[in-house]
Amino acid sequence: MDPTLRFLLYIIFSALSLAGGYLCRKRQLLNPAVSKPLHYHTVVWVWSAASLFSVWKIPLSRDHLWLGLFQTLIVALLAFTALGIARGFKFSRDQSAIVAVAASIHNIGFTLGAYICYTLITPADSALALGIYYVSIMQVVAVIVIYPLARRYGHEHDPSVPLSRLMIKNFLDLRAMPLYAAVAGTLLATYNVPYPQFVRDFAVLDILFYLGAFGAYFGIGLHLELTFRKPDLKVHALAAALKFLLIPALTLLMIWLLALAGQSLSRPAYEVALVQSAMPTALWTPMLANLFGLNHRLAVSVWFYNHVLFALLILPIILFLYR
Template sequence: MDGASLRILYVLTDLIMPLAVGYLLHQRHLVSDSVINKVIRFNVICVYTTLSLLSFWVLPLSWSLLLVPFLGMLLVLLPGAIGYGLFARHIENLLNRGAFIASAMLANLGTLGGVCAFILYNEQGFAYSQIIGTMQNFLLCVVVFPLAQYYYMKHTSAIRKSSGSHNFREMFFSVNQLSLLGMTGGLILNANGITRPEILGHLFQYLVHIAAWIAMLPVGFLIDFRQVRRYAKNVRTLTFLRFVITPIIFTGLAYLIVSDPVLQGTLLILTFCPTAINAVLAAKIYKLNVDLAVSSFVITTAAYLFVIFPLLFMLLH
C-alpha cells in the first residue's frame, strides 16, 4: 500500500471523527452552546491567526506563483457572484440570503481540500491547497465577514439606526479579522529573509490536524438532521453551483493556464470542494440562518466524501 492510500485515513481521523464527536456531544448534552461558541472564537482568533502567520512566513514569493493565489481568489469570488446572480437575489429573507451567499463563496479548501490534496500529492499538494486556502481566509476576513454582518444589520434595521462610521468599524475592524495581522506578520518576516525555525514547521504540521478537529467538532455539534432535511430543497441550487458550475469553469482554467500536473490535480480537488466549515462559523458569529449553512455543509460534504473524492482519487491516483 503506497503513501497516498495510507494517508486516506486522514479523511476518517481529521474530518469524519470530529464531526461525529461534536454531534454526540450535542445529542448527549455534554457541552453547552457557550462552550462551543468559545471554541469557535478560539479557532477564528487564535488558531487561524497562528496558521496564517506560519503559512505566510514560508509562502513562496516568486512571480510564477502569483497565479495560485489569483485562482484562490477566483474560487471564492466567482461562485459567490454566480450564486448571487442566479439564486440568492431571489431569496427574500435576508438571514437566509446571507447564509446562502456565505455558503456559495466558501468552499472547504483549507481543511477538507488540504487533507485530500495531502492524500494524493503529499506535502506539495498540501502546500498548494494552503496557499489557495490562505487567500480564502483573507477574503473570509475582508469580504465574507463584512457581508454577513451587513445582512444581519440590514435584517435588524441596524443600518438605519446607527452611523455610517460605526457600521464601517463593525464590518471591517473586529476581532474576527485578527488573522489578517498574522498574514501581515508572516509576510513581513518572509520578505525580510528571516528563516522560520524548524520547530515551528513541526508545530504547523500538528496545528493542521488540531485545527481540523477544532473546526469540525463545533459543526458536528450544530448539526440538526431535521433542519438539514428542512433546507435540503434550498441546498439543491448550492449543490449544483458547487459540483457542476464551478468545476466546469475551473477545470477548463486549470488545464488552459497551468502546466504543473500536481497543481492541476490539486486545483481539480479544490474546485469540487463542498461548502466550507467557515460558512457555518460566519452564520453562527453573525446570527444568520445557521441551519441553512449547516444543511449545505452536511449535504455537499457527504456527497464529496462518499462520491466525489473517491472518483477523483481513482482518476488522479
C-alpha cells in the same frame, strides 16, 4: 509518520470531535451556545497562528500569484452570484446568506483539499504547498468580502448599514486575524526570514491543526441535526450546483484565459487548481454563521450534506481520474 496514517488519524480525531459535540447536545451536557466563544477563539488565535506558520514556510513562485488571483475571483464572484440567483428564486434572507457563504468558501486546506492534492499530484510536497497557499488566500478574501456580507445578513446587525462601511469596520475586528496572519506569513516568506526552528522541533503546526479541528468540529457538533428538512432542499441543491459545477467550470475558464494571454501554470499548479475547484463547502460556513448571527442550523446542514454528496459522487470521480 506516514502521511496517509497522519491524515487518517486527523480525520478520526475530527470525526470524534464532531460526534462529541453532537452527543453533548443530545444528552444536554452542554448548552449549544458554548460553540460561539469556542469558534471565536479557534478562528482568532488557533487558525490565525496555523495560517502564519503554514504560509511562512512556503517558497513563493509565479504559480502562487496566479492561484491567488484565481481564488480571489472565485470567492468574490461566487458570493455575489449566489446572492443574485437566490434572490431570483425568492429565497428567504437567511437562505440567501447561507448559500452565498457556502458557495464561496471551500474545504481546500489540510482537512481535505490540500491533502488530496498531496496524495494524488506529483511532486507531492509542491502540491501540498500550493494547496495550503490556496486556502490561505481564501481566508484573506473571505475576511474582506464574506465577513461584511455575513455581518449585513446576520440577525445581530443593522441591515441598513452600507456594505462598504462594514468592510472598513471589518479590519478592526479580531475575527479578521487570519487575514493579517496570512499577509504576515507571505511577507516573511517573500523576504526569506528564517523559519522558527521550534515550530519544527515541537510539531507546533500539528498541535495547531488538532486544536483547530477540535474547536471547529466540536462546536459544529453542538448544532448538528441529522434530519433533512424539505424546505432546505433548494438551498442544498443550489449550493451543490455552484460548488460542483460552476466553480470547476470557472476554474477551467480562468486557466484557458491565462493560456490565451501567453501565461501558463506549471503542471502541479494546474492540477491543484482543478482538484481544489471540486471541494465541498468549508468548515467556515457553519462557523461564520455562528459568529455573525446567521441561521446556524441551516449552515451546519448545508455543510454536512455538501460533504456527503462530495464523498458519494465527486471524490470517486477524482480518484477514478487519478487511478
